[in-house]
Amino acid sequence: MHLVRLTILLNSLLALLLLQGCATNPVTGEQDFVLMSEGEEISLGAKYHQQVLQEMSVYADPELAAYVEQVGQRIARVSHRPQLDYHFTVIDSPTVNAFALPGGYIYITRGILAYLNSEAELAAVLGHEVGHVTARHSVRQQSASTATGIAGTILGAATGVPASQDLFNVFGKAILSGYGRKQELEADRLGALYLARAGYDPQAMLEVIGVLKNQELFEQQRAREEGREARAYHGVFATHPDNDRRLQEVVAEAGQLKTGTRARVGREEFLRHLDGLAFGPSEQDGIIKGNRFYHKPLNFGLTFAKGWSIDNRPDRLLAIAPEQAAFMQVEVDTLPGPMKASDYLKQKGLKDLRKLKPLEVRGFRAYTVTAPVTTGFGKRTARIIVLFDDQRAYLFTGVARSASNQQLFDGVFRDVARSYHHLSAQEKKLATGLKLSIIKARASIRFSVLAKISPIPRYAESELRLLNDLYPGGEPQAGQLLKIVR
Structure with a gap:
């Protein structure tokens, strides 16, 4: 009888949560199960933004920060939630990553910036993260975890086993490993849509996925040689190889919304902002x-x-x-x-x-x-x-x-x-860090030659190819702008 009463209580609680916790999703227009208002979402994001700043260093380059903010705001203005106060922060980390917190807090590492090759690709990364915010992925994930935690607390009280829930752990898991296939693909779809609305070619989303896949292939090669587990970026490509076809479809769908004007690429301007970017471990490390x-x-x-x-x-x-x-x-x-x-x-x-x-x-x-x-x-x-x-x-x-x-x-x-x-x-x-330098490729220059004079301590040739999106076997063309490391 005790178990029956407990089951009835749990069912009643979950029904009440579902009734009170439904809100209209800004993207789909459908009812979502969430236990957080928009105001609470913004407050939570602001709170954890301060925690991020305590645990991660902001990259000290005001000009680059302003440029990333400008591109990010261009995307945010055409999103499903333009009323949010978005914040775009460059993190001083060589790790290849970008992530978002509730309420419009977007972060991108200098590590991933180094491997991008145009403003459109930067916009694609930021668009993906804005997509997580507009679709309230972290809020939905937290709400599901909280509901489970509430039920678990009741069960704990009945069985004598305590239960607890650290909300930042929920967001931390998403930062490290993503939100799962469905939500990552939705973020890519939204990012591609925002690219088209902002005047960029949605194909930039596929270009970024290609850059990240090459990173994954290189990381797998290194891991095999070093006898360890491979580390991977949290994006959609890391969750399931079958997503390629679906990703092509959502990008093609967004491409139908392109305006008649020429899509913005911004390669030269983007590379100009990368000139002098710290590469690899910082002097602080x-x-x-x-x-x-x-x-x-x-x-x-x-x-x-x-x-x-x-x-x-x-x-x-x-x-x-x-x-x-x-x-x-x-x-x-x-x-x-x-x-x-x-x-x-x-x-x-x-x-x-x-x-x-x-x-x-x-x-x-x-x-x-x-x-x-x-x-x-x-x-x-x-x-x-x-x-x-x-x-x-x-x-x-x-x-x-x-x-x-x-x-x-x-x-x-x-x-x-x-x-x-x-x-x-x-x-x-001598204890100064490596930095990117932008040069114009001379005729017949090869990465094998550049690698011999590069200060990159390991895998220099592969790193140079990755930096210039010519991995694993491409060579630079005469006159092409190249990223090298000094």
């Missing part, structure tokens, strides 16, 4: 120069063995030996106060520290031990080194792919840690 790593904000440098490739990731620095024979990663933690090496390593999950001993590193407090770790190629014994500098701990972990080679690389791992030092005045000058 550390700079790779050959086999050396410089981090100006934290005032330290490292030297890796020649021939090793270095990958500066958001959460760690990863160095890979030729033929992936060994790997070493460096992580940095800010400490609340003085800490023993043993206490710190225990916090990191190491248990047997009986053989922990001091390591001489240019006067810095450092300790080392070997410990079992689980890697992508099985369980191994790793060389662990922790170094303390000011209020930070630097954790070095080195492991050979083949267990029999661990001793062979052990000295290399130690040498990397021993190379830790504060930057000299000359090194601080």
